[in-house]
Amino acid sequence: MSTDTTEATERQTRLVGLAARDVVKTFSVKGKENLVLDTINLEIPKGEFVSVIGPSGCGKSTLLRIFADLIPVTSGTAVVDGISPQLARADRRLGVVFQQANLMPWRSVLRNVGLPLEVEGRGKVARDATSRELLELVGLAGYEKHLPRQLSGGMQQRVAIARALSTEPDVLLMDEPFGALDEITRERLNQELLSIWGRLRPTVLFITHSIPEAVFLSSRVVVMGARPGRIVDVVDVDLPYPRDPGARTDPAFHAAESRIRALLATAGGH
Numbered sequence: 001m002s003t004d005t006t007e008a009t010e011r012q013t014r015l016v017g018l019a020a021r022d023v024v025k026t027f028s029v030k031g032k033e034n035l036v037l038d039t040i041n042l043e044i045p046k047g048e049f050v051s052v053i054g055p056s057g058c059g060k061s062t063l064l065r066i067f068a069d070l071i072p073v074t075s076g077t078a079v080v081d082g083i084s085p086q087l088a089r090a091d092r093r094l095g096v097v098f099q100q101a102n103l104m105p106w107r108s109v110l111r112n113v114g115l116p117l118e119v120e121g122r123g124k125v126a127r128d129a130t131s132r133e134l135l136e137l138v139g140l141a142g143y144e145k146h147l148p149r150q151l152s153g154g155m156q157q158r159v160a161i162a163r164a165l166s167t168e169p170d171v172l173l174m175d176e177p178f179g180a181l182d183e184i185t186r187e188r189l190n191q192e193l194l195s196i197w198g199r200l201r202p203t204v205l206f207i208t209h210s211i212p213e214a215v216f217l218s219s220r221v222v223v224m225g226a227r228p229g230r231i232v233d234v235v236d237v238d239l240p241y242p243r244d245p246g247a248r249t250d251p252a253f254h255a256a257e258s259r260i261r262a263l264l265a266t267a268g269g270h
């Protein structure tokens with residue numbers, strides 16, 4: 001490979017937010033290899049917001065866990081922010097948010113948000129200042145001293161998002177973060193998440209079971225099928241950012257919704 005080509009390839013890799021190249025994942029269950037992800041190929045440029053939708057058990061969380069460096073691939077390559085998931089995690093370029101906020105019940109909201117910085121060894125003054133800024137960003141200024149149990153489910157998820165943002169990650173992996181919330185709270189948090197993303201522009205991989213949520217948030221929606229888990233298609237959402245609630249009534253919104261619904265019907269239901 002010539003130096004020019006090598007440099008071009010390296011430049012391209014640096015611009016990759018997330019990529020899966022021929023990723024295969026099998027789990028061994030009772031001595032039998034179970035194929036869960038079958039040759040996943042996906043490329044998400046830096047700063048893009050992409051959702052993944054698909055029937056239960058198609059491997060959405062497995063894919064996210066590979067990117068989060070929680071499990072290894074069986075074969076193929078996963079790329080996070082231009083490097084391996086292991087390096088990205090070690091370099092604190094990754095933030096992860098799950099369906100459950102998983103806050104420490106005995107720690108105040110402020111000290112929950114600051115936990116990753118504490119682990120990093122950052123001093124208390126700097127930690128608290130960053131945590132306060134993040135709480136302001138997620139709309140929780142004034143709740144610093146509260147304990148998690150004194151907050152609603154939606155507020156707890158906001159704390160989890162603030163905590164995930166504390167290390168200024170380039171990549172945010174979100175596994176059904178609003179799945180347990182009511183519709184009104186969910187729509188409000190969708191709007192807030194988009195405004196945070198617009199300000200910080202991390203690459204986001206967002207797993208959801210909700211078609212409108214996927215369409216509202218994303219520039220592209222990856223539709224997966226099951227048994228074995230595979231990508232059926234990737235649907236472009238032809239709506240500009242910033243998006244407001246009016247986007248939900250746009251013909252392009254309905255077009256993307258219908259397309260995803262049709263794909264899910266052929267992918268084995270939803």
Ligand SMILES: Nc1ncnc2c1ncn2[C@@H]1O[C@H](COP(=O)(O)OP(=O)(O)OP(=O)(O)O)[C@@H](O)[C@H]1O
Pocket residue numbers: 027028029036054055056057058059060061062063
């Ligand atoms: N650690 C594991 N050991 C064995 N099998 C596993 C393991 N983790 C996941 N699986 C299997 O892999 C498949 C995909 O699971 P995964 O949780 O990724 O699906 P999902 O699409 O996220 O599902 P859901 O929408 O219900 O959350 C399932 O059949 C699951 O049982």
